[in-house]
Amino acid sequence: MLVQGQNREDVRQHNLSIVLRMLHLRGSVSRSELxxxxxLNRSTISDLVSELEELKLAHxxxxxxxxxxxxxxHMVSAVENVVAISVHTEFDATTVGVVSLSxxxxxxxxxxxxxxxxxxxxxxLAAKEIARLRSxxxxxxxxxxxxxxxxxxxxxxxxxxxxxxxxxWVEVPLGPMMSQATGLPVFLDNDASLGCMAERNFGSxxxxxxxxxxxxxxxxxxxxxxxxxxxxxxxxxxxxxxxHVRISAGNAKDYSGLSGTLESLVxxxxxxxxxxxxxxxxxxLDAEIGSTKSAKAIKLLNEQIDALxxxxxxxxxxxNPQVVVLAGFLTSLFRFDEERLIxxxxxxxxxxxxxxxxxxxxxxxxxxLMFGAAELPFxxxxxxxxxxxxxxxxxxxxx
Amino acid sequence: MLVQGQNREDVRQHNLSIVLRMLHLRGSVSRSELxxxxxLNRSTISDLVSELEELKLAHxxxxxxxxxxxxxxHMVSAVENVVAISVHTEFDATTVGVVSLSxxxxxxxxxxxxxxxxxxxxxxLAAKEIARLRSxxxxxxxxxxxxxxxxxxxxxxxxxxxxxxxxxWVEVPLGPMMSQATGLPVFLDNDASLGCMAERNFGSxxxxxxxxxxxxxxxxxxxxxxxxxxxxxxxxxxxxxxxHVRISAGNAKDYSGLSGTLESLVxxxxxxxxxxxxxxxxxxLDAEIGSTKSAKAIKLLNEQIDALxxxxxxxxxxxNPQVVVLAGFLTSLFRFDEERLIxxxxxxxxxxxxxxxxxxxxxxxxxxLMFGAAELPFxxxxxxxxxxxxxxxxxxxxx
DNA sequence: TTGATTTGTTGCCTACGCCAACATAATCCC
DNA sequence: GGGATTATGTTGGCGTAGGCAACAAATCAA
Numbered sequence: 041m042l043v044q045g046q047n048r049e050d051v052r053q054h055n056l057s058i059v060l061r062m063l064h065l066r067g068s069v070s071r072s073e074l075x076x077x078x079x080l081n082r083s084t085i086s087d088l089v090s091e092l093e094e095l096k097l098a099h100x101x102x103x104x105x106x107x108x109x110x111x112x113x114h115m116v117s118a119v120e121n122v123v124a125i126s127v128h129t130e131f132d133a134t135t136v137g138v139v140s141l142s143x144x145x146x147x148x149x150x151x152x153x154x155x156x157x158x159x160x161x162x163x164x165l166a167a168k169e170i171a172r173l174r175s176x177x178x179x180x181x182x183x184x185x186x187x188x189x190x191x192x193x194x195x196x197x198x199x200x201x202x203x204x205x206x207x208x209w210v211e212v213p214l215g216p217m218m219s220q221a222t223g224l225p226v227f228l229d230n231d232a233s234l235g236c237m238a239e240r241n242f243g244s245x246x247x248x249x250x251x252x253x254x255x256x257x258x259x260x261x262x263x264x265x266x267x268x269x270x271x272x273x274x275x276x277x278x279x280x281x282x283x284h285v286r287i288s289a290g291n292a293k294d295y296s297g298l299s300g301t302l303e304s305l306v307x308x309x310x311x312x313x314x315x316x317x318x319x320x321x322x323x324x325l326d327a328e329i330g331s332t333k334s335a336k337a338i339k340l341l342n343e344q345i346d347a348l349x350x351x352x353x354x355x356x357x358x359x360n361p362q363v364v365v366l367a368g369f370l371t372s373l374f375r376f377d378e379e380r381l382i383x384x385x386x387x388x389x390x391x392x393x394x395x396x397x398x399x400x401x402x403x404x405x406x407x408x409l410m411f412g413a414a415e416l417p418f419x420x421x422x423x424x425x426x427x428x429x430x431x432x433x434x435x436x437x438x439x
Numbered sequence: 440m441l442v443q444g445q446n447r448e449d450v451r452q453h454n455l456s457i458v459l460r461m462l463h464l465r466g467s468v469s470r471s472e473l474x475x476x477x478x479l480n481r482s483t484i485s486d487l488v489s490e491l492e493e494l495k496l497a498h499x500x501x502x503x504x505x506x507x508x509x510x511x512x513h514m515v516s517a518v519e520n521v522v523a524i525s526v527h528t529e530f531d532a533t534t535v536g537v538v539s540l541s542x543x544x545x546x547x548x549x550x551x552x553x554x555x556x557x558x559x560x561x562x563x564l565a566a567k568e569i570a571r572l573r574s575x576x577x578x579x580x581x582x583x584x585x586x587x588x589x590x591x592x593x594x595x596x597x598x599x600x601x602x603x604x605x606x607x608w609v610e611v612p613l614g615p616m617m618s619q620a621t622g623l624p625v626f627l628d629n630d631a632s633l634g635c636m637a638e639r640n641f642g643s644x645x646x647x648x649x650x651x652x653x654x655x656x657x658x659x660x661x662x663x664x665x666x667x668x669x670x671x672x673x674x675x676x677x678x679x680x681x682x683h684v685r686i687s688a689g690n691a692k693d694y695s696g697l698s699g700t701l702e703s704l705v706x707x708x709x710x711x712x713x714x715x716x717x718x719x720x721x722x723x724l725d726a727e728i729g730s731t732k733s734a735k736a737i738k739l740l741n742e743q744i745d746a747l748x749x750x751x752x753x754x755x756x757x758x759n760p761q762v763v764v765l766a767g768f769l770t771s772l773f774r775f776d777e778e779r780l781i782x783x784x785x786x787x788x789x790x791x792x793x794x795x796x797x798x799x800x801x802x803x804x805x806x807x808l809m810f811g812a813a814e815l816p817f818x819x820x821x822x823x824x825x826x827x828x829x830x831x832x833x834x835x836x837x838x
Numbered sequence: 839t840t841g842a843t844t845t846g847t848t849g850c851c852t853a854c855g856c857c858a859a860c861a862t863a864a865t866c867c868c
Numbered sequence: 869g870g871g872a873t874t875a876t877g878t879t880g881g882c883g884t885a886g887g888c889a890a891c892a893a894a895t896c897a898a
Contacts, residue, residue, distance in 0.1 A: 046450050047479070047855055052885070054445050072845065080446065084886050086846065110844025111894040193789065203790055250674040267666050267673075274666075274759025275649040275796075281756040281789055286686055286749055298787060350685055357680040358757065360673025388697060390592065390680055391602055397674075446886055451854070471876065483855050485877070509875025510863040 055080065056425040059088050060118070063098055064422060065241055067143050068117035089116055096182075097122060097141065097425060118142040121181045122421070122430065125173065125224070126413035127166050127188040128231065129214075131206050131259060134162055136169040137407075139414035141184070141421075143242060145407045147173070159201075159212045167221035174433040182430035185225035185417030186218060189234045189409040191259045196277035199228055206259035223435055227416035231255070232262025233271060233280050234412030235402070239365045240266050242411050243403040250361040252352075254282060255402075256368040258319075261303040265359055287350050305347035308369050314340055326372040342380065345373050349384020356389040356397055367402035374401060454479065455824040458487050459517070462497055463821060464640055466542050467516035469506075488515055495581075496521060496540065496824060517541040520580045521820070521829065524572065524623070525812035526565050526587040527630065528613075530605050530658060533561055535568040536806075538813035540583070540820075542641060544806045546572070558600075558611045566620035573832040581829035584624035584816030585617060588633045588808040590658050595676035598627050605658040622834055626815035630654070631661025632670060632679050633811030634801070638764050639665050641810050642802040649760040651751075653681060654801075655767040657718075660702040664758055686749050704746035707768050713739055725771040741779065744772050748783020755788040755796055766801035773800060 046054075058078055062069050075085045092098035101115040122141040127134065134157070137148035151165055170186070192204025199215020219226040236245075236253035245251040251266040263282025265272040272279045283303035298304070312320060314337050315328045329341065352364055364385075366374050374381055382399060389397075404411055421428045445453075457477055461468050473484045491497035500514040521540040526533065533556070536547035550564055569585070591603025598614020618625040635644075635652035644650040650665040662681025664671040671678045682702035697703070711719060713736050714727045728740065751763055763784075765773050773780055781798060788796075803810055820827045 046445075046453050049855095049884090051445050051450055055886090075845090081887055082846070083848085083888080087885080108844085109842075109896050111846070111892095113845060250678075267671060268669055270667055270669070272666060272758075275761045276759060276794075278789070279649075279757060279759035281759075284756045284789055285753045286787055288687070298789070354684045354753075357683045358678060359671075360675060360678035360680075362674045388685055390677070390683055390697070395675075448853085448886095454855090469876095474876090480856055481877070482857080482879085486854080507875085508865045508873070510861095510877070512876060 053424055053426065055084070055088055056091060057422055059085070060092060060097060060425050061422050063092075063116060063118040064141055064143060064418060065246075068101055068115045070113040070115050072113035074116070092116075092425065095425060095428070097421075097428075120144070120146075121178070122184060123177075123181060124184045124414035124417040125170055125186045126410040127170075127186060127218075128409040128413060129157070129162050129166075129188065129190055129207065131157070131191075134165050134169075135409070136166055136173070137410040137414075138173060139410055139418075141418060143411075145410050148407070148410055156208050159209060159214060159217065163214070163217045163221050166218065170222050170224075174435075177433035179433065181433055183224060183433065184421045184428070184430060185227060186222060187234075187413035187416035188214065188218065188226065188228040189231040189413040190214065190228055191231045191257075191262065193278045193281070194228050194230050196229060196273065199226060201228070202278070224431055225417065225420070225429060227420065229277070229413075229416060230262065230264070230280065231409055231412070232282075233264040233273075234415065235262070235367055235408050236264025236266060236280075236365070236412075237271055237415050238404055238408050238412035239367070239402050241415060243365070243408075244400040245363050245365050248362045250359060251363055251365060252282070252355045252359050252361045253365045253402075254348075254351075254367065254370055255408075256283070256306065256308060256370045258308055261306060261370075263355075265355075265361070267359065282351070282355060285351060285354065287347065287354065302347060302351040306344045306351075306370070306373075310340060311337075311344075311369070322369055322372070325369055326375075329369075329372045329376050341373065341376055345377055345381050346384050348373060349381050350388050352381075352385040352399070353388025356385060361397055364397060364399045365402055366399060367408060371401040374399060452823055452825065454483070454487055455490060456821055458484070459491060459496060459824050460821050462491075462515060462517040463540055463542060463817060464645075467500055467514045469512035469514050471506075471512035473515070491515075491824065494824060494827070496820075496827075519543070519545075520577070521583060522576075522580060523583045523813035523816040524569055524585045525809040526569075526585060526617075527808040527812060528556070528561050528565075528587065528589055528606065530556070530590075533564050533568075534808070535565055535572070536809040536813075537572060538809055538817075540817060542810075544809045547806070547809055555607055558608055558613060558616065562613070562616045562620050565617065569621050569623075573834075576832035578832065580832055582623060582832065583820045583827070583829060584626060585621060586633075586812035586815035587613065587617065587625065587627040588630040588812040589613065589627055590630045590661065592677045592680070593627050593629050595628060595672065598625060600627070601677070623830055624816065624819070624828060626819065628676070628812075628815060629661065629663070629679065630808055630811070631681075632663040632672075633814065634661075634766060634807050635663025635665060635679075635764070635811075636670055636814050637803055637807050637811035638766070638801050640814060642764070642807075643799040644762050644764050647761045649758060651681070651754045651758050651760045651763045652801075653747075653751075653763070653765055653769055654807075655682070655705065655707060655769045657707055660705060660769075662754075664754075664760070666758065681750070681754060684750060684753060686746065686753065701746060701750040705743045705750075705769070705772075709739060710736075710743075710768070721768055721771070724768055725774075728768075728771045728775050740772065740775055744776055744780050745783050747772060748780050749787050751780075751784040751798070752787025755784060760796055763796060763798045764801055765798065766807060770800040773798060 075082050101117050118141040120140045120142050123138050126137045133150050133152050135150045138146040190201050191206050193202040195202050201209050201212040201214045215226045215228050232255045235255050239245045240251050249269045253264040255262045261283025264280045284298055284301045286300045288300040474481050500516050517540040519539045519541050522537050525536045532549050532551045534549045537545040539545055589600050590605050592601040594601050600608050600611040600613045614625045614627050631654045634654050638644045639650050648668045652663040654661045660682025663679045683697055683700050685699045687699040
């Protein structure tokens with residue numbers, strides 16, 4: 041039982057947390073709104089905001105907002121000079137970006153690598169870019185940490201990549217390695233789980249408590265879910281492998297060697313083949329899907345939509361979400377025939393669960409995993425604002 | 440965003456809650472253990488226990504427990520005269536029981552009904568029994584409320600049974616009806632979800648944070664899950680329909696008209712047929728399964744085990760639980776060939792997720808849903824111990 | 839300008855968890 | 869058996885942080 045008692049310090053931390061989280065999610069909020077949402081007293085909010093200002097995590101913006109009669113309320117914002125560094129490791133590239141606590145992607149750079157990336161090379165590549173970024177930062181910037189989105193199963197407890205089939209990694213202690221190379225606190229998680237969190241915090245599932253998220257790229261289908269406001273993690277952090285759910289007795293295998301799974305039935309490569317692409321960006325593929333007249337292609341698209349719809353119906357039965365968010369080329373499938381996908385989903389789902397569920401495309405595009413990975417260090421920061429461990433660009437710890 | 444601020448009262452409620460919850464779950468706990476687990480100060484625990492005693496929700500037991508050197512610690516227990524009334528509505532019977540806050544099923548009675556039960560008749564039947572039980576209770580008993588386990592989808596927010604196919608109920612406001620008939624606070628939820636919670640709180644998944652639960656009876660297969668310590672509910676309360684997950688393209692339909700679902704492939708009726716039973720209690724069926732030599736029966740059992748294993752592998756991929764708990768005749772399948780079921784589950788699950796998962800049989804037997812349904816009113820009571828609304832047997836509100 | 843309304847500020851109050859000192863009841867060891 | 873040790877219960881006082889009330893400030897409506 042993880043039932044911890046609460047003392048006064050915990051209360052203060054909790055209240056600071058919820059204020060800071062709100063600033064983080066919405067960028068800036070008026071004080072009166074803070075009192076309304078939190079249910080705390082005006083004077084308490086005032087005190088909390090002051091403390092966050094002293095911690096240099098928030099500041100009052102001049103632009104007061106008049107919402108009708110009465111004295112206008114001050115706007116409070118998260119600062120822009122507290123940042124997280126996001127890393128996304130992929131088969132052929134590593135992307136490194138900087139995200140501000142106020143919820144903006146400040147920079148993003150995709151570093152191409154050739155051949156299968158070894159963990160060592162990936163870390164070296166990312167660490168070098170991080171060092172460069174830090175050398176260019178102003179001295180008043182403070183870094184909350186590094187968040188890494190990994191296309192595979194991550195043991196969150198010790199930062200070990202348990203298995204990343206597409207990268208060919210097994211039991212790689214990526215967290216400790218990156219921490220060693222950068223001197224920064226490092227957090228990692230599965231890419232799709234982080235994508236889910238990003239869409240919930242900043243994208244098309246904002247403010248929702250129950251979300252199912254599916255992301256399909258060249259490496260297969262990943263999934264994530266928000267359950268009652270919390271990210272689905274499971275006992276060891278491996279939960280949410282929605283692409284590896286078996287929905288058919290077929291023999292086609294997915295990237296993990298399982299047959300009949302959603303991932304084996306909804307394959308980007310199959311679409312590339314039929315359009316005779318060697319490789320293509322999502323935008324090209326999307327354009328082709330939107331304009332194709334080929335009967336063969338339409339047949340394949342319909343088959344994929346049917347399989348996806350079946351998978352979604354299962355997830356709806358299991359999670360009863362408010363919204364299903366699709367990302368990657370799944371959005372192209374959805375746009376190709378929205379009605380078909382929705383119908384397939386409804387056919388397989390029990391009445392009550394699907395009644396209100398809607399399907400949406402992801403909003404965050406190529407920033408998705410920059411936002412997502414940044415949520416890991418920011419989450420740590422937000423959960424204990426007054427004990428946060430921040431680092432200056434030059435490497436000194438800063439309070 | 441449901442982020443509420445916390446004031447001092449909330450802290451007190453929270454601390455009272457966790458102490459009371461611990462008493463409820465374990466029956467009795469020593470004070471020293473309370474301080475250790477909660478992390479609160481000895482004097483604070485002392486104060487909290489006193490308050491719970493004043494509220495007549497807990498009392499100190501004489502039996503001090505010596506755990507080695509040092510002054511022995513007092514045992515604190517939940518009282519036995521605060522009770523919840525559990526109701527389980529089924530196709531052919533309604534079961535009504537009384538469960539104490541200290542975690543004991545004090546009584547249980549199965550009331551047979553003939554023909555499809557209308558909601559009105561079920562309520563009347565249960566209300567009559569509840570009135571009888573109340574008339575027999577001592578005057579110092581206090582009732583936390585009525586919990587109803589319903590074999591179907593329940594909209595938790597307003598206590599409406601959205602759909603219970605086996606009972607033939609659609610949009611039945613069972614909560615308000617029962618509340619009207621008894622004058623007690625009424626809570627309801629899906630039977631399998633409640634079974635899951637019961638096994639987590641008192642059965643074979645005790646103290647675990649991530650649990651998948653499958654219950655199969657004559658009415659099909661229901662499921663529930665515990666995710667990060669919280670019951671899986673979904674946006675409207677319809678989550679956890681694990682029996683209706685499609686795992687095959689087959690044509691057999693389940694009780695909700697969906698084909699290829701786990702429920703359609705693992706059917707109790709099929710086993711009854713093959714053993715030429717008209718109907719049978721789980722014990723009879725279990726004995727027959729354990730002793731059969733019939734090749735046809737063995738083939739069917741293996742097919743069912745394979746289907747179940749496939750379903751479980753999906754749930755393991757999705758939830759990454761510590762344990763999978765099986766109830767109803769699924770335990771017979773499990774016992775028939777444990778190895779086969781485990782292997783099937785592992786084959787379909789990704790390595791990392793299945794490494795540590797174990798399959799267990801439910802422990803609570805026929806008390807399962809009595810415990811489960813009681814958790815609803817008790818959960819309400821425990822979440823706000825000092826504002827609890829308790830009722831005397833004679834119907835007066837008692838503080 | 840005056841009144842109404844909402845928000846920010848200030849000083850005081852109080853609830854409740856913590857702490858330290860002491861009392862108590864067991865085991866351990868000679 | 870009796871002192872030493874150890875763990876727990878008890879008591880009184882302290883400090884912190886959220887609530888509250890009164891007042892100031894900034895808007896809108898006349």
